[in-house]
Structures are given as C-alpha cells and as structure tokens.
Amino acid sequence: xxxxxxxxxxxxxxxxxxxxxxxxxxxxxxxxxxxxxxxxxxxxxxxxxxxxxxxxxxxxxxxxxxxxxxxxxxxxxxxxxxxxxxxxxxxxxxxxxxxxxxxxxxxxxxxxxxxxxxxxxxxxxxxxxxxxxxxxxxxxxxxxxxxxxxxxxxxxxxxxxxxxxxxxxxxxxxxxxxxxxxxxxxxxxxxxxxxxxxxxxxxxxxxxxxxxxxxxxxxxxxxxxxxxxxxxxxxxxxxxxxxxxxxxxxxxxxxxxxxxxxxxxxxxxxxxxxxxxxxxxxxxxxxxxxx
Amino acid sequence: xxxxxxxxxxxxxxxxxxxxxxxxxxxxxxxxxxxxxxxxxxxxxxxxxxxxxxxxxxxxxxxxxxxxxxxxxxxxxxxxxxxxxxxxxxxxxxxxxxxxxxxxxxxxxxxxxxxxxxxxxxxxxxxxxxxxxxxxxxxxxxxxxxxxxxxxxxxxxxxxxxxxxxxxxxxxxxxxxxxxxxxxxxxxxxxxxxxxxxxxxxxxxxxxxxxxxxxxxxxxxxxxxxxxxxxxxxxxxxxxxxxxxxxxxxxxxxxxxxxxxxxxxxxxxxxxxxxxxxxxxxxxxxxxxxxxxxxxxxxxxxxxxxxxxxxxxxxxxxxxxxxxxxxxxxxxxxxxxxxxxxxxxxxxxxxxxxxxxxxxx
Numbered sequence: 201x202x203x204x205x206x207x208x209x210x211x212x213x214x215x216x217x218x219x220x221x222x223x224x225x226x227x228x229x230x231x232x233x234x235x236x237x238x239x240x241x242x243x244x245x246x247x248x249x250x251x252x253x254x255x256x257x258x259x260x261x262x263x264x265x266x267x268x269x270x271x272x273x274x275x276x277x278x279x280x281x282x283x284x285x286x287x288x289x290x291x292x293x294x295x296x297x298x299x300x301x302x303x304x305x306x307x308x309x310x311x312x313x314x315x316x317x318x319x320x321x322x323x324x325x326x327x328x329x330x331x332x333x334x335x336x337x338x339x340x341x342x343x344x345x346x347x348x349x350x351x352x353x354x355x356x357x358x359x360x361x362x363x364x365x366x367x368x369x370x371x372x373x374x375x376x377x378x379x380x381x382x383x384x385x386x387x388x389x390x391x392x393x394x395x396x397x398x399x400x401x402x403x404x405x406x407x408x409x410x411x412x413x414x415x416x417x418x419x420x421x422x423x424x425x426x427x428x429x430x431x432x433x434x435x436x437x438x439x440x441x442x443x444x445x446x447x448x449x450x451x452x453x454x455x456x457x458x459x460x461x462x463x464x465x466x467x468x469x470x471x472x473x474x475x476x477x478x479x480x481x482x483x484x485x486x487x488x489x490x491x
Numbered sequence: 492x493x494x495x496x497x498x499x500x501x502x503x504x505x506x507x508x509x510x511x512x513x514x515x516x517x518x519x520x521x522x523x524x525x526x527x528x529x530x531x532x533x534x535x536x537x538x539x540x541x542x543x544x545x546x547x548x549x550x551x552x553x554x555x556x557x558x559x560x561x562x563x564x565x566x567x568x569x570x571x572x573x574x575x576x577x578x579x580x581x582x583x584x585x586x587x588x589x590x591x592x593x594x595x596x597x598x599x600x601x602x603x604x605x606x607x608x609x610x611x612x613x614x615x616x617x618x619x620x621x622x623x624x625x626x627x628x629x630x631x632x633x634x635x636x637x638x639x640x641x642x643x644x645x646x647x648x649x650x651x652x653x654x655x656x657x658x659x660x661x662x663x664x665x666x667x668x669x670x671x672x673x674x675x676x677x678x679x680x681x682x683x684x685x686x687x688x689x690x691x692x693x694x695x696x697x698x699x700x701x702x703x704x705x706x707x708x709x710x711x712x713x714x715x716x717x718x719x720x721x722x723x724x725x726x727x728x729x730x731x732x733x734x735x736x737x738x739x740x741x742x743x744x745x746x747x748x749x750x751x752x753x754x755x756x757x758x759x760x761x762x763x764x765x766x767x768x769x770x771x772x773x774x775x776x777x778x779x780x781x782x783x784x785x786x787x788x789x790x791x792x793x794x795x796x797x798x799x800x801x802x803x804x805x806x807x808x809x810x811x812x813x814x815x816x817x818x819x820x821x822x823x824x825x826x827x828x829x830x831x832x833x834x835x836x837x838x839x840x841x842x843x844x845x846x847x848x849x850x851x852x
Contacts, residue, residue, distance in 0.1 A: 215658060222653065223667045226732070229682045230670070232693065249691045299514035308507030314515060321522050323841045327789045327810045328830040331817035332525035332532060335539075365517035395506040424675035426792050431818055442677050462678050473673045477666045480673065484733055485740040
C-alpha cells in the first residue's frame with residue numbers, strides 16, 4: 201500500500217514537472233520582453249547570451265518607457281486603437297445581434313437564402329479581398345466636417361466600417377438565439393411589443409454569455425489587426441498601435457524602446473485576458489462548432 | 492394557407508428585412524463586392540494609377556503567374572563527340588537563355604527563367620517558370636501548410652491530453668498555454684527575432700548551454716535552409732493554444748462511462764486513447780486540420796515583420812506576394828489574380844472538409 205502511494209506521488213510530481221516545463225516554453229518570450237524593456241540597450245543585448253535575459257538584474261529602470269513616449273506619439277496610437285476597437289466592437293454587437301434576431305425569430309421571404317449566403321462568406325479569407333477592398337474604400341463617398349468627400353484612406357471610419365458586420369459574429373448569435381425558448385418572444389408580441397422592443401428588452405438582456413464571447417473575439421481581432429491598417433493609414437494621425445511600431449525602426453533602432461513599446465501594447469491585453477480567462481477560453485471553444 | 496397567416500408573413504418580411512439589412516448590407520459592400528471585384532480585376536490590366544484605360548486581357552495574368560515548363564539540356568560536345576567539361580570537370584551545358592529568349596523553336600518557353608535544375612543521366616533537367624518568385628511563394632506556402640497542419644494539430648492534441656488530467660491547479664497551466672494566442676502576431680514576430688538572432692540569439696544561447704558549448708550558432712532567419720522552418724516553429728508556438736482548447740472541448744464530450752468501462756476491461760493508457768478517445772475526436776480532428784490549413788494559407792504578418800520574403804526568396808508566401816504586387820507595386824490586376832488563386836485553394840479545402848464529414852454520416 202505504502203509503495204503504491206509513493207509511486208503515485210512520484211507520478212504526480214513528474215506530471216507537474218512536465219506541465220511546468222511546457223509552461224516555461226510558452227512564457228519565456230513574454231518574460232524576456234518585459235525584462236528587456238527595463239534594461240539599457242547594451243545590457244539588453246549582452247544579457248541575451250545568458251539567463252540574465254529573463255531576470256530583472258543590472259541597471260533596471262523605466263527609462264525606455266519614457267524614451268518611447270518621446271520618440272513616437274505613443275499616446276495617440278493607443279488612443280486610435282482604443283477608439284477604433286471599441287466603436288467597432290460596440291456597433292458590431294448591435295447590428296450583428298439584431299440581424300441574427302431577425303434570422304431566428306422572424307419569418308420573412310428570402311430569409312434562409314440570405315442566412316446561407318452570410319454563412320458562406322466564412323470561407324473567404326480577408327487576405328483574398330484586401331486589395332479590391334482597398335479599391336472599393338478608395339472610391340466611397342463620406343459626409344464629414346469637410347462636406348462631401350471621396351475616398352476613405354487615412355481616416356478612422358476606414359478602419360471601423362468595413363469590420364462592423366461579419367459572418368462569425370452573426371453565426372455565434374444565431375446559434376445562441378436558436379436555443380432560447382420561442383414563448384418569450386410570442387408572449388411579448390401578444391403584449392403589443394414591436395419587434396425591435398422584443399429584441400432590445402427581451403432577448404438582449406438574456407444574451408450575456410454570447411455577447412461576452414462575440415465581444416472578446418471581435419476585440420482580439422480588431423486590436424491585433426495589422427495588414428488592413430497598414431494599407432489604409434499612411435498618415436500617423438490615424439495609425440493604431442500595431443502599425444505605430446514602424447516608428448521604432450526608422451533611423452537608429454533602440455531595442456530597449458522597442459521592448460518597452462511592445463510591453464506597453466501587450467500587457468493590457470494580457471491583464472484583460474488573465475482577468476477573464478474563463479470567458480476567453482470558453483469563447484474560443486464555442487467557435488469549435490464553426491466550419 | 493389562410494389569409495391571416497399570409498398577412499402575418501408579410502408583416503414579418505418588412506421588419507425582418509429592416510433588422511437584417513444593416514449587417515447584411517455591410518457584408519455585401521465590404522466583402523461580397525470586393526470578392527466579385529477580385530474576379531473581374533484578375534482578367535484585366537488594372538493598376539492603381541495608370542494613364543492608360545483598363546482593358547480586359549483574358550487569362551493572361553494567370554498564364555503569367557502559373558506558366559511553367561521544363562527543358563532538357565544535353566551537354567555540349569566537341570567535334571569528336573566528347574563532352575566538354577569545365578575546369579572542375581563538370582559537363583558544360585548550353586545557356587538556358589538561349590532557349591527562353593528569341594528562340595523561334597521554343598516559343599512556349601519564351602520569357603521564362605530558371606526555377607531549379609537537376610541532373611538527369613548526363614543531361615540536365617531544368618525547371619522553368621514565367622514568374623519564378625510567385626512559383627517559389629506557392630511552393631513555400633504548400634510546404635509550410637503540409638508541415639504545420641499535422642505538427643500543430645498533433646502538438647495541440649498532446650497539450651489537450653496533458654491539460655485534461657485531473658490535477659489540482661490544472662487551469663493555471665491551461666491559462667498559460669493559451670496565453671500566446673491573445674498576443675498580436677506582430678509582437679510575437681518581433682520578439683522571436685531576438686530568439687532567432689544569429690550572433691547572440693536566445694535560441695543559440697540555449698542550445699549552446701544544453702550541449703555544453705558544442706553548438707555552432709545558426710543565423711536562423713538569415714539562412715535560406717532554416718528561415719521558413721523557424722517561422723513555422725514560431726507560428727506553432729503562437730497558435731497551438733487555440734487548437735488545444737478546441738481539442739479540449741472535443742475531449743470533454745466523450746462520456747466518462749466509456750473510460751470506466753475500459754478500466755474494468757483492464758485497458759492500458761494507449762488502448763484507451765486508441766479505442767475510446769480517438770474515435771470520439773474524429774470530427775474535431777477534421778475541423779482542426781481545416782482551420783489550421785486555412786490560417787496557414789494566409790501566412791503574411793510573420794513574413795512581413797521577420798524576413799520580407801528573404802533570404803533568396805526562401806520565405807516568400809502567396810499572400811505576401813499578393814500584397815507586394817497589389818499594394819506595394821500597385822499592380823492591382825496581378826494581386827487580384829493571386830487572391831483568386833488563393834480563394835480557389837481555400838474553397839477546394841472547404842469542399843474537401845464537407846466531403847470528409849459527410850462520408851461518415
């Protein structure tokens with residue numbers, strides 16, 4: 201009996217050792233990034249030849265962060281990213297859930313064909329339409345403070361409007377709504393509520409889980425976007441954080457500043473993830489039905 | 492159908508369209524229209540800015556991209572019929588350009604360049620392509636996909652099995668393994684440039700430490716033989732947590748009672764995996780392979796940040812080429828043609844997935 205306990209204790213210890221070893225593989229670049237952001241360039245490069253690369257040793261300071269703010273309009277890039285991401289997520293949740301409501305609860309001509317067509321767009325990778333999309337937005341009109349203008353390049357809306365509606369978000373809401381009891385909707389209709397009131401006052405309040413899932417997926421996709429903002433924002437005024445990175449590679453590259461900037465744009469997402477990790481992982485698992 | 496229900500249907504139609512139109516309209520304008528436009532543009536000579544009017548050019552963009560040919564070169568012989576050899580004793584062959592430029596007997600090879608060559612007996616077999624860089628991009632992308640799909644899916648399954656154990660604190664490890672997924676691929680690519688650096692890169696440091704200094708440092712991204720595979724390893728590191736979670740949700744659909752039954756039968760760990768776990772994961776396996784494959788075909792950001800297609804075109808990818816031509820060189824027609832080709836590949840894979848999943852049902 202004592203032998204079995206000892207053996208199982210040993211096997212448990214081995215399992216934990218394996219789990220920890222794998223965990224190190226996944227965290228070491230991130231630890232390296234944060235530690236390097238605190239070191240002067242010379243030390244940073246010297247430390248990569250030893251395990252000091254992962255330790256807060258030597259001349260530790262926040263100087264690189266201050267230098268990064270001096271080198272580039274970091275606050276502007278962060279503001280742009282937050283503005284573009286939050287507006288897109290909010291409007292996307294509203295319009296996509298409303299469309300899904302219509303697909304699930306309303307009975308209208310052409311509904312099934314339109315829904316099938318929307319779902320079919322899931323297999324079109326963005327990369328295959330990036331160039332013609334550029335041509336489309338370059339010829340679209342916009343009414344703004346300057347009156348009627350043509351061409352959307354170098355604006356906020358070129359980064360927002362094309363990304364509002366997407367098939368995955370609609371699909372997630374459709375799947376969730378399908379499992380809701382139909383009686384709720386019918387009861388509200390009998391009470392004289394309009395369809396929009398049923399959507400806004402009956403369905404939305406009980407859709408918390410799917411709203412969280414869709415919001416997280418959309419947030420990650422938008423905040424981490426690279427190719428599209430790279431193509432449509434030639435002027436720095438509208439650039440988001442990922443494209444702003446280019447600033448740190450002009451003229452002499454200061455790696456400490458690069459690491460500080462990378463930490464600055466990554467750590468908030470990581471904190472957000474760690475705080476809501478259950479919801480993040482559940483949202484990825486729920487896309488498993490996709491395909 | 493009664494008159495009442497018909498009128499009810501019509502009422503629904505107005506409300507239904509009103510509520511669906513904003514989202515459906517945006518998808519139409521920003522996805523369906525560009526998608527159709529890509530097809531149209533790929534048959535033209537459209538450029539972003541051009542003094543000449545746009546013309547339809549038929550399939551010539553595709554012929555330009557996909558044109559390939561082979562050429563068998565016989566060694567040069569002197570008057571006696573002996574093979575002419577160079578200073579190193581290698582046979583000398585006629586120049587490829589004698590066939591591909593202004594040679595009326597080889598018009599089908601006109602304008603092509605050498606892609607690769609191999610010896611064929613005493614002859615030399617030369618593979619030619621009209622667009623060498625694009626063909627290399629296609630070959631690289633196919634190699635990338637063929638390796639990354641099984642490797643990433645397999646590692647993700649191993650991680651899922653590791654995480655599926657009943658151990659205290661196991662969720663902490665799940666959280667850590669998933670962490671790189673939320674980090675931008677641009678950030679990840681920059682960090683890994685340090686890991687892969689030739690002189691004092693972290694990977695060389697680590698390998699030197701593990702081999703007690705017997706490891707010869709490699710410039711992982713600067714060497715044509717290692718660059719693509721280094722990018723692949725990094726992509727797996729970043730993405731594997733995503734597919735681990737999908738495997739995990741598949742694992743958790745397998746009823747506990749099956750494992751209990753297997754325990755009673757005295758099954759070993761491997762037998763339980765082979766006869767209980769794996770059959771319950773087949774649908775998940777197809778899904779994961781498809782998702783990884785589609786993501787791998789869109790390989791772009793890593794290339795753009797780490798290598799820009801080099802060294803010597805060893806990391807060119809299909810999407811990187813589409814962006815290079817359509818955006819950087821403003822050759823919209825050529826970029827669109829590449830996009831259409833990429834879409835056709837992805838479509839084929841989706842249809843294959845449908846076929847694979849239908850067969851079983």
